[in-house]
Amino acid sequence: MVQYDREDLASGRVRWTDLTPSEWRNRDERGIAELKETGIFQPFEKEYFRKDGSRVPVLLGGALFEGRSNEGVAFVLDLSEQKRTERALQRSEAFLAEGQRLSSTGTFSWRVATDEITWSAQLYRIYELEIGVPVTLELIRTRVHPEDISLIEKMKMVDQARAAGNDFEWQYRLMMPDQSIKYLYAVAHATRDENGQLEYIAAIQDVTAARLSEEALGKIRSDLAHATRVMTMGEMVSSISHEINQPLGSIANYGNAARRFLAAEPKRLQEVDQALAKMVTEADRASAVISGIRALSRKSQPERVALHIEELIDEVLALVHRELVSRQVVVRAEFGEELPLVRGDRVELQQVLLNLVTNGADAMSSSSGSRALLVRAERSEQEPDSFVDVCVQDSGIGIHAGELDRIFTAFYTTKPAGMGLGLAISRTIVEAHGGRLWAEANNDGPGATFHFTLPAAA
Numbered sequence: 001m002v003q004y005d006r007e008d009l010a011s012g013r014v015r016w017t018d019l020t021p022s023e024w025r026n027r028d029e030r031g032i033a034e035l036k037e038t039g040i041f042q043p044f045e046k047e048y049f050r051k052d053g054s055r056v057p058v059l060l061g062g063a064l065f066e067g068r069s070n071e072g073v074a075f076v077l078d079l080s081e082q083k084r085t086e087r088a089l090q091r092s093e094a095f096l097a098e099g100q101r102l103s104s105t106g107t108f109s110w111r112v113a114t115d116e117i118t119w120s121a122q123l124y125r126i127y128e129l130e131i132g133v134p135v136t137l138e139l140i141r142t143r144v145h146p147e148d149i150s151l152i153e154k155m156k157m158v159d160q161a162r163a164a165g166n167d168f169e170w171q172y173r174l175m176m177p178d179q180s181i182k183y184l185y186a187v188a189h190a191t192r193d194e195n196g197q198l199e200y201i202a203a204i205q206d207v208t209a210a211r212l213s214e215e216a217l218g219k220i221r222s223d224l225a226h227a228t229r230v231m232t233m234g235e236m237v238s239s240i241s242h243e244i245n246q247p248l249g250s251i252a253n254y255g256n257a258a259r260r261f262l263a264a265e266p267k268r269l270q271e272v273d274q275a276l277a278k279m280v281t282e283a284d285r286a287s288a289v290i291s292g293i294r295a296l297s298r299k300s301q302p303e304r305v306a307l308h309i310e311e312l313i314d315e316v317l318a319l320v321h322r323e324l325v326s327r328q329v330v331v332r333a334e335f336g337e338e339l340p341l342v343r344g345d346r347v348e349l350q351q352v353l354l355n356l357v358t359n360g361a362d363a364m365s366s367s368s369g370s371r372a373l374l375v376r377a378e379r380s381e382q383e384p385d386s387f388v389d390v391c392v393q394d395s396g397i398g399i400h401a402g403e404l405d406r407i408f409t410a411f412y413t414t415k416p417a418g419m420g421l422g423l424a425i426s427r428t429i430v431e432a433h434g435g436r437l438w439a440e441a442n443n444d445g446p447g448a449t450f451h452f453t454l455p456a457a458a
Contacts (some may be wrong), residue, residue, distance in 0.1 A: 336378030363396025
């Protein structure tokens with residue numbers, strides 16, 4: 001162990017005391033005193049110098065032979081490998097602790113039979129509890145948000161978990177003493193110890209920063225989507241005014257006709273009734289246009305409900321009808337048979353359709369040929385589950401192959417006066433609804449086709 005030869009010691013050039021570093025000599029003296037008093041000395045750790053000046057950690061112990069006061073036996077165990085293992089373990093534990101701190105992830109184990117819970121230091125910090133305080137389910141409940149207490153019961157898994165021992169994950173909130181909220185995400189893995197007893201090993205991550213960033217990003221996207229809707233409505237103001245003025249003019253004409261029928265002798269009451277009925281129809285028509293405008297320009301939280309995609313398409317085409325007529329665009333709508341309802345926000349999906357339809361009209365504005373716009377809804381054949389596919393196909397200038405994906409990048413635009421936000425926002429809306437939005441060049445003629453899918457409502 002110490003790399004000396006027997007002759008080095010026998011010659012007297014090296015003494016055993018020379019092999020012991022000075023800081024360990026007092027421990028040697030206590031061992032000798034203990035040996036003289038009791039005949040044995042308890043094993044203790046120390047170090048020896050090697051011949052090259054390095055040190056070797058050892059475990060030293062010994063005892064006198066029974067009946068003899070000056071003879072005995074001692075053992076010296078080389079602890080080098082054990083110390084290397086301990087240092088590696090300590091380093092690994094330090095890495096783990098630092099990794100948990102940097103990722104805001106704590107760990108715990110829970111023995112189901114005894115409700116014994118062991119937490120990592122980081123988990124104590126996440127819950128803002130004193131490290132080392134005994135953890136109980138009751139203590140955990142004091143930190144859980146009142147609305148999420150039921151999730152802690154899920155964590156306990158009461159009867160089902162104790163019997164089945166399934167892996168599980170859950171999300172919940174903490175209500176801290178200062179009334180601030182923390183958002184946590186947990187994953188638990190069920191194991192069995194040597195006695196077959198169920199134990200959960202779990203990781204809990206504090207995702208508050210990510211959650212708040214996600215909410216802030218969602219608000220920014222919502223504000224941006226609202227701004228683009230308002231801009232689109234502003235660009236269509238002349239067409240919208242016509243859509244409102246036309247039924248208002250009809251109402252005035254029918255009203256004047258009704259007055260004439262009443263003034264006639266004999267009074268033409270049947271014609272009056274017909275004129276009044278047409279006035280109501282035109283008033284409803286104007287009201288529908290105004291309601292559509294108000295819905296698109298209103299700033300509100302998304303509301304996911306079951307919708308008829310056919311109705312959405314009809315509403316948008318009615319809103320832009322005058323605009324398309326003024327551009328000499330011929331529109332055709334086609335619907336597949338027995339289309340399922342889709343789940344989504346009416347205003348957001350109208351915004352997507354409005355953007356795709358107006359983009360198609362813009363793409364055909366410089367076309368000298370026919371300007372045909374097709375809007376079709378059918379069951380999707382490209383999705384594995386039940387989806388509805390909506391496509392908007394134009395006969396315009398088309399899209400170069402290299403631009404098919406770039407056009408969905410924010411602020412990328414091929415229009416001289418465009419901002420490049422419409423398609424980027426539309427893709428964000430569709431993906432938030434669980435669908436996809438993409439573009440293709442037409443194979444059988446000029447122009448391009450935009451597709452988006454929406455999952456069917458359950």
